[in-house]
Amino acid sequence: MTTHSSPYSTLDLEGVRTFLTSLPAIAARLGGTPDEWRVWEVSDGNLNMVFVAEGPEGGVCLKQALPHVRVDPAWKMPLDRTFFEAAYLRAVFPHVPDLTTECLHFDPEQFILIVPSLSGHTVMRTAMMAGHYHPAVAAQVGDFVARSTFATSLLAEPFERVMDRRICFARNQTLTRITVDLVLTDPYHDHPRNHWADPQLTPIVAALRTSPAVQARIDSLRLRFLCTPQALLHGDLHTGSIMTTGTDTRIIDGEFATYGPIGFDAGLFIGNLILNLFATPDRAGQAVHLDMIQTFWTSFKTRFLALWQEREWAEDRSTLYYATTDKSTQNFEKSLFIQNVFQDIAGFCAAEIIRRSIGYAHVADFSVLTDQSTRTTRQKAALLFAKDCLEQKKPLKSLADFLELLYLHMSAL
Amino acid sequence: MTTHSSPYSTLDLEGVRTFLTSLPAIAARLGGTPDEWRVWEVSDGNLNMVFVAEGPEGGVCLKQALPHVRVDPAWKMPLDRTFFEAAYLRAVFPHVPDLTTECLHFDPEQFILIVPSLSGHTVMRTAMMAGHYHPAVAAQVGDFVARSTFATSLLAEPFERVMDRRICFARNQTLTRITVDLVLTDPYHDHPRNHWADPQLTPIVAALRTSPAVQARIDSLRLRFLCTPQALLHGDLHTGSIMTTGTDTRIIDGEFATYGPIGFDAGLFIGNLILNLFATPDRAGQAVHLDMIQTFWTSFKTRFLALWQEREWAEDRSTLYYATTDKSTQNFEKSLFIQNVFQDIAGFCAAEIIRRSIGYAHVADFSVLTDQSTRTTRQKAALLFAKDCLEQKKPLKSLADFLELLYLHMSAL
Structure with missing residues (x-):
């Protein structure tokens, strides 16, 4: 069983590593073995959990929707917002590949979106x-x-x-x-x-x-x-x-x-x-x-x-x-x-x-x-x-x- | 097997009678027995087949989409247009019950819409x-x-x-x-x-x-x-x-x-x-x-x-x-x-x-x-x-x- 066929659960740092391991294309992009990857949280906006993972070959950014506003857990919120972010990227990326990030993966059960990480930005x-x-x-x-x-x-x-x-x-x-x-x-x-x-x-x-x-x-x-x-x-x-x-x-x-x-x-x-x-x-x-x-x-x-x-x-x-x-x-x-x-x-x-x-x-x-x-x-x-x-x-x-x-x-x- | 669970087929006069017979609420509205119903075609517009059925108690109008423009069989057309007519009636009828007809039945396989017939109009x-x-x-x-x-x-x-x-x-x-x-x-x-x-x-x-x-x-x-x-x-x-x-x-x-x-x-x-x-x-x-x-x-x-x-x-x-x-x-x-x-x-x-x-x-x-x-x-x-x-x-x-x-x-x- 891979992580992304499980029912929704909010990932922690180890969960992120496991999740990324389950995706061959993403794992290949990071390079090396999972224990070589550095994973850390960069959540900054009001709504979602955001992590960056870096391996020897490259980095990705993983965003997961929470069932509530991140900065206000009492404000409940459906999870589907990462779906719309993924859909937006898929619609506009072909027209602005140099000005946004590509949607590398979207998981419709975990509501996780993965894009290339930005370095030096x-x-x-x-x-x-x-x-x-x-x-x-x-x-x-x-x-x-x-x-x-x-x-x-x-x-x-x-x-x-x-x-x-x-x-x-x-x-x-x-x-x-x-x-x-x-x-x-x-x-x-x-x-x-x-x-x-x-x-x-x-x-x-x-x-x-x-x-x-x-x-x-x-x-x-x-x-x-x-x-x-x-x-x-x-x-x-x-x-x-x-x-x-x-x-x-x-x-x-x-x-x-x-x-x-x-x-x-x-x-x-x-x-x-x-x-x-x-x-x-x-x-x-x-x-x-x-x-x-x-x-x-x-x-x-x-x-x-x-x-x-x-x-x-x-x-x-x-x-x-x-x-x-x-x-x-x-x-x-x-x-x-x-x-x-x-x-x-x-x-x-x-x-x-x-x-x-x-x-x-x-x-x-x-x-x-x-x-x-x-x-x-x-x-x-x-x-x-x-x-x-x-x-x-x-x-x-x-x-x-x-x-x-x-x-x-x-x-x- | 009732008519309306069959695959799509264009109804003729007898097909209309059989179809109406399969719908208890409509049959009750017409009243009497199916052999007492008068059924005739009134197709007039460019697109669809339209029939009227009258029984001792009342009348209905039955509209079926054709897989082509009625007046131009070479102009192919999807069947779903009666779906939108039914959806339109469902959306507006509550607000204009005196100015349009009620959707009495919609069959999503035969693309048939039934409304009360208008008499004297x-x-x-x-x-x-x-x-x-x-x-x-x-x-x-x-x-x-x-x-x-x-x-x-x-x-x-x-x-x-x-x-x-x-x-x-x-x-x-x-x-x-x-x-x-x-x-x-x-x-x-x-x-x-x-x-x-x-x-x-x-x-x-x-x-x-x-x-x-x-x-x-x-x-x-x-x-x-x-x-x-x-x-x-x-x-x-x-x-x-x-x-x-x-x-x-x-x-x-x-x-x-x-x-x-x-x-x-x-x-x-x-x-x-x-x-x-x-x-x-x-x-x-x-x-x-x-x-x-x-x-x-x-x-x-x-x-x-x-x-x-x-x-x-x-x-x-x-x-x-x-x-x-x-x-x-x-x-x-x-x-x-x-x-x-x-x-x-x-x-x-x-x-x-x-x-x-x-x-x-x-x-x-x-x-x-x-x-x-x-x-x-x-x-x-x-x-x-x-x-x-x-x-x-x-x-x-x-x-x-x-x-x-x-x-x-x-x-x-």
Whole structure:
């Protein structure tokens, strides 16, 4: 009997070694004999157990779902989330082999996912908190978002293939519920999962909750998240889901994968860049952040439009969009499409900043600011920027509009 | 062995009788003994075999899918379409019991659906072609569209239930492919399935195919059809899918059911009203059509907004949209939602008029005009109205804009 035909049980270090031993292809990748392998736990996120195993020839990363939230055992949770992460990797890896990890093995009974381990890579958030900004990484993430979303959209494939994939990911309801509640609902109401230590944030929270424009916009964003299945999303593309050496960058942790608006992934990423920007004391560092936002957007847009252009000769006419019309109409329609993506980005970016500041799961970025008053000023500025983004007294139709608003709030620092 | 555990075979009249005999609940509904039942074929649509059985106590309608298009045996087709019709009825019947038929039985091996037979009902198209217009029917259809779409949308239910239903109907790919190709692709290109007898229509067809605005708009509508799963649609709501006595109205034939934009069903219905309007010689008759369009829209909008209002006290906050904000913002956002539905209606209405005139499956409405030159004038006017609807040189934001354009083309008659 091999480990992976047993009923589900949470693996410990020895369990991991035994499990890996039972998989010839994985064992071969590690090399040597099992007693030569080094196995250790690297669990870091909120949900799962994560281990790394290294042998003489190579390393793998093993992720196992727990029947509850790792950091809150009372919050029960079905095990199938590693299934969706494996399914996400299988769907997008062929299109972004240089920017994510391959699914080497998925065990549907133990809910274990195995991918190659990353060596020399740091979590992007950790790197940024240490003052290491890599503008090239932003370009790579933009490329990742463009390639993974385009490839899984109606722009790239007959609708039947898109619908088959939607059928699969529409089952990822437990984690989608987390996004709907924690990102797009709870922070805008009184809810026990919300928290913030700094009482000076309280008036801003109150303002968010009483602003009709904020309330209406967040409802529109939630509706759009659930009702615009443009492409397969990573679903949780914050800077903690990105591992980088500065040159080699890999997007990990796709368990929140769902079909949704393309601007969701991009909005979360930019939101996390902006959180780090506001937590960055020096102007030089902030300038790099602004550069990263611009680089990300240009990279995304350029790649997305290039992939669209390549489709122009598809045989099935129903899969062509704006390809058979004249060039100027075509450019106009494609610009409109990209502009709509940008408007989603602005909205989801703001929602991410807010939920990471006053919702359930905060980001660590501001902890680098040891002076309480500085931290307060900067957290307030981030929240007020997000509030303006949602209220859109002046519509944010382009990156230029968005950056203008950002400069305004940076100047208050 | 009962008939319905046999492998699939197409039933003849005697097969229908035997099949019904094997179902105690249905046999009881018919009453008497099987030899007292009258069974006859009423197949009328393009796809399926349809029978009616009547006994001393009541009647049923039996629909069986064929492994091919009924009117074109060379066009092979999977049998599962009656499954989707049954699933559609099960999803919407609780919300519109007075406006459709109940699924009494579905056999997943024979692909047979049984519903109560309708007595005294006429196909709405047939009635209209005979000059019998029932404005009240338009109000009932508007009510049907409002109740069936609202109940299956994110506005009425937690997203998990909506996603479960989307998973089911995303498998209805064969019939969705027909809609995508026949309604939203083929008529805009040279394709062997297109046809029109009148050479005077040819220049308009050429104009449709070379208009960048038409091409772009039809691509946008196809993208919207496939990427805006707002609600469960009937999917083929033309006047041949409506049976009425003038007072009692039932929507039938929901086998094209799919999740899509709410304006799709409404657009198809209005498109068919307009086709009949242009085929109606007298001004008085045309005035009734205009009244029906207005009545339909008012009925739909009023009911939809009333149902939305009733949801305001739902417990799960994430299912509330524009409910917690102030009244004026709430009204503004809801108006915007309804306006977007209207813009979809204008587009899908035009697509329906075009495909029913120059695509694969035409409507019979114009056959009442025996004078060829009158018919030509009127078919041209209908097509030119549809072309203007798609080109939207002036945006069609409301029913008033839409009717203004319609009057313009009617005045050319």
